[in-house]
Amino acid sequence: MPNNLPRCGQVGTVTGACGSSEAGKEFDERFDAATLHSLRERVAACAAAAGMPEDRAMYVTLAVHELAANAVRHGAGSGRLLIHAAGGTLRCQVSDAGPGTGPWPLRQGHGLWIVQAVADQVTASSGPDGSEITLVFGLPAEAGPCHLGTQET
Amino acid sequence: MPPGYPGDLIRAGPGLARTFPWLTGGDIIACVTQLSVSVGAEDGAGGSRTVVRLVGEADVTTPVLGEVLSAEAAKKPRLLLVDVSGLTFIDSAALHEIVRAYRRLRADGGRLAIVSPSYAVDRILQLSALDQVIPVHASAEEADV
Numbered sequence: 001m002p003n004n005l006p007r008c009g010q011v012g013t014v015t016g017a018c019g020s021s022e023a024g025k026e027f028d029e030r031f032d033a034a035t036l037h038s039l040r041e042r043v044a045a046c047a048a049a050a051g052m053p054e055d056r057a058m059y060v061t062l063a064v065h066e067l068a069a070n071a072v073r074h075g076a077g078s079g080r081l082l083i084h085a086a087g088g089t090l091r092c093q094v095s096d097a098g099p100g101t102g103p104w105p106l107r108q109g110h111g112l113w114i115v116q117a118v119a120d121q122v123t124a125s126s127g128p129d130g131s132e133i134t135l136v137f138g139l140p141a142e143a144g145p146c147h148l149g150t151q152e153t
Numbered sequence: 154m155p156p157g158y159p160g161d162l163i164r165a166g167p168g169l170a171r172t173f174p175w176l177t178g179g180d181i182i183a184c185v186t187q188l189s190v191s192v193g194a195e196d197g198a199g200g201s202r203t204v205v206r207l208v209g210e211a212d213v214t215t216p217v218l219g220e221v222l223s224a225e226a227a228k229k230p231r232l233l234l235v236d237v238s239g240l241t242f243i244d245s246a247a248l249h250e251i252v253r254a255y256r257r258l259r260a261d262g263g264r265l266a267i268v269s270p271s272y273a274v275d276r277i278l279q280l281s282a283l284d285q286v287i288p289v290h291a292s293a294e295e296a297d298v
Binding site: 033034036037040055058059061062065066069072073111113114117118 | 187210212213214242244245246273276277280281
């Protein structure tokens, strides 16, 4: 699955290693209906490890869950979650290989409304090979603000 | 129906194997119930009321919530309280089930209220603006006036 979303121009310092003590390693997990529950636990731990305050970590978990649940319910039935903390931001990318039901941002539901309310930035692409959505959350890091470009496909 | 629904028989995949290391991939186990739903009747200030108590986490993989709520709403109670004090997470799919029961009860002249949300669930109710639609109370007594 292509990860061609724009990278932060600023050289990021990894504020938290997700799911690993090895700095810089990304959180990379596949999920389906049976693992949504445990995925939430690990996302919350990952966000906390990246330095996200507890309240915000809960929102990150909720937003990522809603996207993963959409992939399970309306997409391929399973998907993949990548989380990367760098440059003062936490980037959560949810992708699935399903046909989708149209470009993601156009299909509004309650869950997506929650996602847009809590994420600082949402980028989405959808095609015959599946959908990919990236949420960016600002980390309360000592690092300066990181301005990411927006890509529409 | 995708696997993972409570009561379903599912195959232990990598995720389950991580959670339950004694399982190996391919074992058939009964799905862990992440949400327990109990229903009771109580005497309140205005008469009998139905209380649906949720413990655990309610999400898209716990359809038991919608099943129980619609079964209870169909009985047209005077007041249906959804006690979420034991709930640590709720997603939009589960919120939608509560909204459905709320609408159905209202159409039948009854009431539905959410009681005793934990801090986390309260934040989700506020975030989704559901607390603007469905009454949220700190206790059953406060809801039944």
